[in-house]
Amino acid sequence: MDQSLSKISLEEVKKNLNADEKGLTSQEAQERLEKFGQNRIFQPPKFNWFKFFLDELRNPFIILLSISFLISLYFKYFKEAYLILFVILFQLILVYFHKIFSYKSLKSLYNFLKNTAVVKRDGKWTVIDSNFIVPGDVLRLSSGDQVPADSRILKSYDLSVNEAFLTGESLPVEKKNSDTLWAGSFVVSGEGEAIVFSTGKNTYFGKITSTIGEIKEETWEEIWKIGKKILYFVLILSFAIFILALFEKIDLKETFIYIISIIVSAVPEGLPFAISVLIFFQVIKLYKRSVLTRNINAIENLGKIEVILTDKTGTITEGDFKYVGFYSSKKVSKDEENKILAFILSNLHPKSLFYNSLKEHVQEVEITVKKKKPFDSKHKYSVNTFEFNNEKYILVVGAPEYIIKNFNVKTSKKIFDEILSLTVQGNRLLGWAIKKINKNSKKKFFDNFGFLIFSDKIRESAKETISKLKDLNVDIFLVTGDFPETARNVAQKINLSDKVKDSFDLDFDCKVWARMKPEEKFMMVKELKRQSKKVLMIGDGINDAPAIKEADVGFSLNSGTDVAKDVSDFILMDGNLDNVAFSLKEGRKFIMAIKKLFLVIFTLSSDISILFFFSYLLNLPKPLYPNQVLFINIVQDTLLALFLIFNEDFSKFPSKKIFDKNLTKSFIFSLTVFLLISFFVYFFSLSKPNLKTIYFVYSLFAPLVLFLNIFRFEGKDKKTFIFAILWFLLFLLIFKIRFISEVLYLDNLGLNDLIFVLLVSLILGIAFKIGYNLKILEL
Secondary structure (H helix, E strand, C coil): CCHHHHCCCHHHHHHHHCCCCCCECHHHHHHHHHHHCCCCCCCCCCCCHHHHHHHHHCCHHHHHHHHHHHHHHHCCCHHHHHHHHHHHHHHHHHHHHHHHHHHHHHHHHHHHCCCEEEEEECCEEEEEEHHHCCCCCEEEEECCCECCCEEEEEEEEEEEEECHHHHCCCCCEEECCCCEECCCCEEEEEEEEEEEEECHHHCHHHHHHCCCCCCCCCCCHHHHHHHHHHHHHHHHHHHHHHHHHHHHCCCHHHHHHHHHHHHHHHCCCHHHHHHHHHHHHHHHHHHHCCEEECCCCHHHHHCCCCEEEECCCCCCECCCCEEEEEEECCCCCHHHHHHHHHHHHHHCCCCCCCHHHHHCCCCCCCCEEEEEECCCCCCCEEEEEEEECCEEEEEEEECHHHHHHHCCCCCCHHHHHHHHHHHHCCCEEEEEEEEEECCCCCCCCCCEEEEEEEECCECCCHHHHHHHHHHCCCEEEEECCCCHHHHHHHHHHCCCCCCEECCCCCCCCCCEECCCCHHHHHHHHHHHHHCCCCEEEEECCHHHHHHHHHCCEEEEECCCCHHHHHHCCEEECCCCHHHHHHHHHHHHHHHHHHHHHHHHHHHHHHHHHHHHHHHHHCCCCCCCCHHHHHHHHHHHHHHHHHHHHHCCCCCCCCCCCCCCHHHHHHHHHHHHHHHHHHHHHHHHCCCCCCHHHHHHHHHHHHHHHHHHHHHCCCCCCHHHHHHHHHHHHHHHHHHHCHHHHHHCCCCCCCHHHHHHHHHHHHHHHHHHHHHHHCCCCCC
16 A cells, blocks of 8 residues: 555545545455565565675685685696586585575564464454455554554554564654554554555665665674684694604695695585574474564574573463452342443453453454553553443552552451462463442542453473473572462462562562562563573563563563564563473584584594694605595595484583583594594504505594594484484495595405404594593583
8 A cells, every 4th residue: 555644634535545533454465465465564575696696606605615626736746626616516516406495494484483463343342363454444452562564543442552673773662643653663552443545565675675685694603713723733733743744845836726625624515504403403303383583583592591481371371361269349130230231341352361261251242442451560550441231430450459559448357358369370360350330429439349360280391391400400480470379379380489579679589479560570580680690581571672682592482572582582472481491402512513523523624634744844655545535524624514403412411602611622532543543543553555445444444433423322222223224334335336425545454453343433432432521522
């Protein structure tokens, strides 16, 4: 639709849209959906072949290999040149699949992410997928909702909206009747109704985002920092080798090819692909457990979490409120009870936790709203003035104790005892107070006060989940706005604690906090982070958003507000806390897999670089041909990286950093053991004519030994068996296929030489086993 509809009068807007406050019929909505299309601003990303090719032409690694290929051709090292060309193509293939998996992950997010909106269809308020909103639809908006489409306000009840994405100003803007609401903004407070005039890419927000371009991938700074250090180390060694070659007057052409091979071996080209595949599988695994990933990079942080802050509703409890009872301070008839329930229902938002359950027990009546003061988390009540059967009423709905505190309602010890009794049993209470008014009315007290009783069962898995989190060495704090008695009842049933704190401070000696305000949750997160704790926050309300965003990992509930979802890293689709425990475990698997891969790849690349340096320093024969170095690099990086996907090992303790003291200690031990064994094999075989073949075979078996030890598979593990079989098949193919053996300059290998390599590999395995037993080699 035309954006000019934001500037003309509201009546003209309705006329242009051929719609009014009554909303659309289902048939009209379907016809408009076919005409205007879905209300989608973002579309799943598409892979651009041409851009991919241009990006890779600027890749320093590809440039280096291409220069090496041309120089090898110039010096007539044809076999080396062809193998370098193979490495270039292989790198392009890996990067291609890396991009494809990244795009698939992003596309999955676009397909998974869905928001809902409340619209008036066929005269009734209905919750629908916001993608199916069309021009002419009437929206009902309340605190925490994201405005799904450009709209004009029909009714505003203290409506305030955050338009920071447009203005950069974080302060909310008051909105009145006929004002414009822009898609992408958030309702901070109040309620309202609005008529949609533009959807999807025709919205103002849609037109802004069309100029942004493709999504850029983020990298993991921590991961690449250590990778660069290893590469710089190899570059320094390579430069030293070149200087030694000059000093010793060694053939510079051959030295150059060796240096290129060594540098290439230090670049783990299989790593980005492996990480992309690993993340893709993690996203799918989490989704299967009803955890929707919004921020791919947050998967790594899952493995670092030490503290969880969560409310009880929907996570520890089922979040499925059942209306179980009506309490009134004075006796009322069934008709009067239904009238009160209908009044309360009209006050509730259709997305409210109580709405659907209460609706089943109410016969709706015609009500005209005259004035509204919407619910907010600070006051914890709403006030409505409305008309029914030509009579006016004031209705207050909210937390019972806040109604008692702020309004003139008649209470007694009996009422307080009833409230206490119900909350101790774990029930949720929705208070109400009502009075009839007229022009001459001077009533001081409300006619009646009471509350509705809702039950919310504790999840059967909650107790076991708390135990799992404790086993993972994660502290969990239950932070709720409910009564202390309600919180204590839940905490005791799940074996969390029997002690409850009902006043705020920053002393974390208690696990259960009641009557918590949103700003206090934010302060808790800030303080825990100040203490260097990694924090996960679970919330659902608009005022939980600052705490969710501030936390290292933010989870929102699918039943929560759009604001909470927008700032979260993950959406808990079913609210089950057990799926958060599963996510933490998967995060630790991810970190463990990355640690293992780096330990294997950089141990092997550093080992070969140092060995070549000493061979040049002592002016001795080289342990391998350049082609063999390149081939071993391809085999190690690719097969090891791909097999990493099947890693199921995880730490019982959170890891604040991937490259911690344990990894450094393990790397030093692993490299030392490898160097000792490698030097032994090299010097033992130095006098033999097939030195390079012996060392090549050793270089194939040694990574297998290291890999199997690092992954600590049991012999009965099918993955171990499959991996070992693939490795040995590769070994046989290399020697049996003449073309490969010729390209790699392989000589015949005697039985004694093969036995020698197997024995040395066995010694290597024993050394690693000792390292594990002494806790020197641990991640």
